[in-house]
Amino acid sequence: MSDNGAALLEVEDVHTFYGTIEAVKGISITVHEGEVVTLIGANGAGKSTTLRSIQGINRPKTGRIVFKGQDIVGRRPHEIVKMGISQSPEGRRLFSRMSVRENLEMGAFQRSDKAGIQQDIDRVYELFPRLQERRMQKAGTLSGGEQQMCAIGRALMARPKLLMLDEPSLGLAPILVERIFEIVREINHQGTAILLVEQNALIALAVAKRGYVLETGRVVLHDTAQALRQNEQVRKAYLGEV
Amino acid sequence: MTAESGTARRPMLAALPRFSQQINRVLTWVVVGLFVVWVVGNFINAPKQFVSVFLLGVTLGSIYALVALGYTLVYGIIELINFAHGDVFMWGSMIAVTVSAHWLGLDGSQGWYVTAPLIFVTLLACIAFCGTLNVAIERLAYRPLRNAPKLAPLITAIGMSFILQNAGALVYGFIEQPVPDIFPTKPLFRIGGIAYTQKSLLIVLITIPVLLALVYLVRSTRQGKAMRAVAQDMDASRMMGIDVDRTIAFTFALGGALAGAAGLLFVMYQTSTRYDLGFQLGLFAFTAAVLGGIGNLTGAAFGALLIGLIQAFNEGLSWHTPGSSWTQSVIFSILILVLVFRPQGLLGEAVSDRA
Numbered sequence: 283m284s285d286n287g288a289a290l291l292e293v294e295d296v297h298t299f300y301g302t303i304e305a306v307k308g309i310s311i312t313v314h315e316g317e318v319v320t321l322i323g324a325n326g327a328g329k330s331t332t333l334r335s336i337q338g339i340n341r342p343k344t345g346r347i348v349f350k351g352q353d354i355v356g357r358r359p360h361e362i363v364k365m366g367i368s369q370s371p372e373g374r375r376l377f378s379r380m381s382v383r384e385n386l387e388m389g390a391f392q393r394s395d396k397a398g399i400q401q402d403i404d405r406v407y408e409l410f411p412r413l414q415e416r417r418m419q420k421a422g423t424l425s426g427g428e429q430q431m432c433a434i435g436r437a438l439m440a441r442p443k444l445l446m447l448d449e450p451s452l453g454l455a456p457i458l459v460e461r462i463f464e465i466v467r468e469i470n471h472q473g474t475a476i477l478l479v480e481q482n483a484l485i486a487l488a489v490a491k492r493g494y495v496l497e498t499g500r501v502v503l504h505d506t507a508q509a510l511r512q513n514e515q516v517r518k519a520y521l522g523e524v
Numbered sequence: 525m526t527a528e529s530g531t532a533r534r535p536m537l538a539a540l541p542r543f544s545q546q547i548n549r550v551l552t553w554v555v556v557g558l559f560v561v562w563v564v565g566n567f568i569n570a571p572k573q574f575v576s577v578f579l580l581g582v583t584l585g586s587i588y589a590l591v592a593l594g595y596t597l598v599y600g601i602i603e604l605i606n607f608a609h610g611d612v613f614m615w616g617s618m619i620a621v622t623v624s625a626h627w628l629g630l631d632g633s634q635g636w637y638v639t640a641p642l643i644f645v646t647l648l649a650c651i652a653f654c655g656t657l658n659v660a661i662e663r664l665a666y667r668p669l670r671n672a673p674k675l676a677p678l679i680t681a682i683g684m685s686f687i688l689q690n691a692g693a694l695v696y697g698f699i700e701q702p703v704p705d706i707f708p709t710k711p712l713f714r715i716g717g718i719a720y721t722q723k724s725l726l727i728v729l730i731t732i733p734v735l736l737a738l739v740y741l742v743r744s745t746r747q748g749k750a751m752r753a754v755a756q757d758m759d760a761s762r763m764m765g766i767d768v769d770r771t772i773a774f775t776f777a778l779g780g781a782l783a784g785a786a787g788l789l790f791v792m793y794q795t796s797t798r799y800d801l802g803f804q805l806g807l808f809a810f811t812a813a814v815l816g817g818i819g820n821l822t823g824a825a826f827g828a829l830l831i832g833l834i835q836a837f838n839e840g841l842s843w844h845t846p847g848s849s850w851t852q853s854v855i856f857s858i859l860i861l862v863l864v865f866r867p868q869g870l871l872g873e874a875v876s877d878r879a
């Protein structure tokens with residue numbers, strides 16, 4: 283991992299609401315260049331909302347989000363994608379009536395370098411050979427695992443500096459989960475920083491360098507992944523130990 | 525907390541009650557069968573008259589198609605039945621009168637080399653005006669309600685329709701706005717005593733390339749892909765870097781432009797228009813869009829052709845035909861029958877591939 287210490291993303295005391303419901307109550311997170319950081323926490327802790335706030339889908343009411351030195355709060359999502367943040371969202375959200383290939387192309391919507399896009403499509407096919415076999419198939423007819431691969435591939439097509447993955451292991455067989463995380467590591471080794479949301483804390487903490495534990499919209503704990511793996515509280519709540 | 529991949533949106537029209545499959549199928553075939561018998565009966569009864577009426581129907585259908593596409597494009601992307609669309613079309617026809625007859629002074633006496641470029645200028649004016657008008661309507665009336673329950677923008681659309689109609693009456697009065705016959709009216713041939721004029725052919729010849737260009741735009745261009753993506757999943761589109769607001773505005777601009785073009789063709793064909801034109805014609809075009817499967821471009825064109833033919837048949841044929849005073853009732857019956865028995869339309873699947 284090529285962590286050179288510079289902060290790529292800094293989320294500072296962000297509060298995000300859905301109507302009057304405060305889903306994120308003052309979260310601060312840092313992701314350095316080339317780093318894998320994980321957010322873990324129970325259902326409804328505000329993990330997805332944090333990613334949506336960073337992406338500009340839900341605008342934080344207060345707080346700062348600084349990416350590559352610029353405050354991006356209030357920027358529109360497509361501008362944020364262009365700056366280098368993309369995500370594979372919760373529930374995958376593929377364009378179900380488009381083919382696998384078209385989905386990948388949509389991921390590159392902000393780019394215009396045709397040759398580069400083709401190169402990246404080939405790279406995604408290399409990472410996920412299954413997608414190449416299914417490239418003409420409508421995304422809605424893929425299996426759950428294939429859809430997850432397609433969603434990750436689609437997010438990669440933006441050539442992000444920061445890739446956000448929202449529960450990439452959800453609903454996948456253990457063997458496939460391992461395969462997906464191998465690929466997550468590989469993507470990271472190629473230089474992309476990753477912000478990983480996971481329910482499966484065990485595997486998330488194995489891949490990540492640092493982690494944040496969220497509870498009801500707040501960060502209750504943050505440390506290196508190694509320390510979190512040993513933390514009594516985390517072991518009880520998230521690693522399934524009694 | 526997982527949503528099914530991007531299909532969380534339920535089409536409004538699919539929520540209408542459905543009858544049991546069998547009754548549904550039997551009734552559909554009975555209706556289609558009776559229609560075919562009626563058409564064939566008329567053909568045998570008076571073949572020449574039938575052919576001339578058929579050609580008339582194709583011309584009407586072409587104009588309806590341009591309007592129907594505006595309904596279908598907008599419904600396809602934000603699931604709103606834009607009731608104001610017919611009135612945008614009416615404004616297109618008004619602008620066509622103003623520009624061609626009042627400003628440019630076309631009255632049919634000029635040669636084609638003067639008329640053709642000036643009509644083209646009028647067309648551009650209509651397209652620009654209606655495109656802009658439709659975008660403004662979206663910006664002011666629909667966008668603020670984007671996250672509101674679906675009934676809110678629907679009611680706003682009906683209100684918008686009244687506003688546009690009243691504004692039309694205010695500017696142009698309650699009377700017919702006549703235009704001289706500017707399009708070439710020379711008969712190409714006569715059949716059954718009725719002339720098929722050059723302008724009828726011209727209308728069809730203008731419509732077909734427009735339809736083909738539109739299908740190409742939506743299927744194959746970057747902008748079209750953005751439209752299809754937004755239609756399927758707005759938030760996912762945002763995450764892919766698509767400017768959703770701009771894509772929706774573009775869709776309204778496109779629909780408005782088509783309505784503007786239709787306004788010109790209509791006024792050239794009928795040689796008059798009125799402030800309340802948009803109501804009836806809009807509902808006919810809407811019926812066409814629903815008949816073809818709302819959200820489906822090919823369906824809208826196909827449905828419009830059918831509605832144009834049905835109207836022409838009803839008004840021009842003589843064997844067991846209700847006649848022109850029944851046209852509205854016939855078309856609305858079709859709308860109701862389709863909504864009840866086949867809400868997905870003729871070409872749509874249960875949840876149609878919109879585009």
Ligand SMILES: Nc1ncnc2c1ncn2[C@@H]1O[C@H](COP(=O)(O)OP(=O)(O)OP(=O)(O)O)[C@@H](O)[C@H]1O
Binds near residue numbers: 300304305328
């Ligand atoms: N669209 C919405 N409208 C209202 N409340 C919402 C909405 N989306 C999320 N919430 C609420 O915000 C809180 C945080 O939700 P969020 O989806 O961020 O949690 P999460 O940590 O991702 O949970 P999970 O692990 O179940 O995905 C929850 O209490 C949820 O009910």
Ligand SMILES: [Mg+2]
Binds near residue numbers: 329372448525
């Ligand atoms: Mg979540």
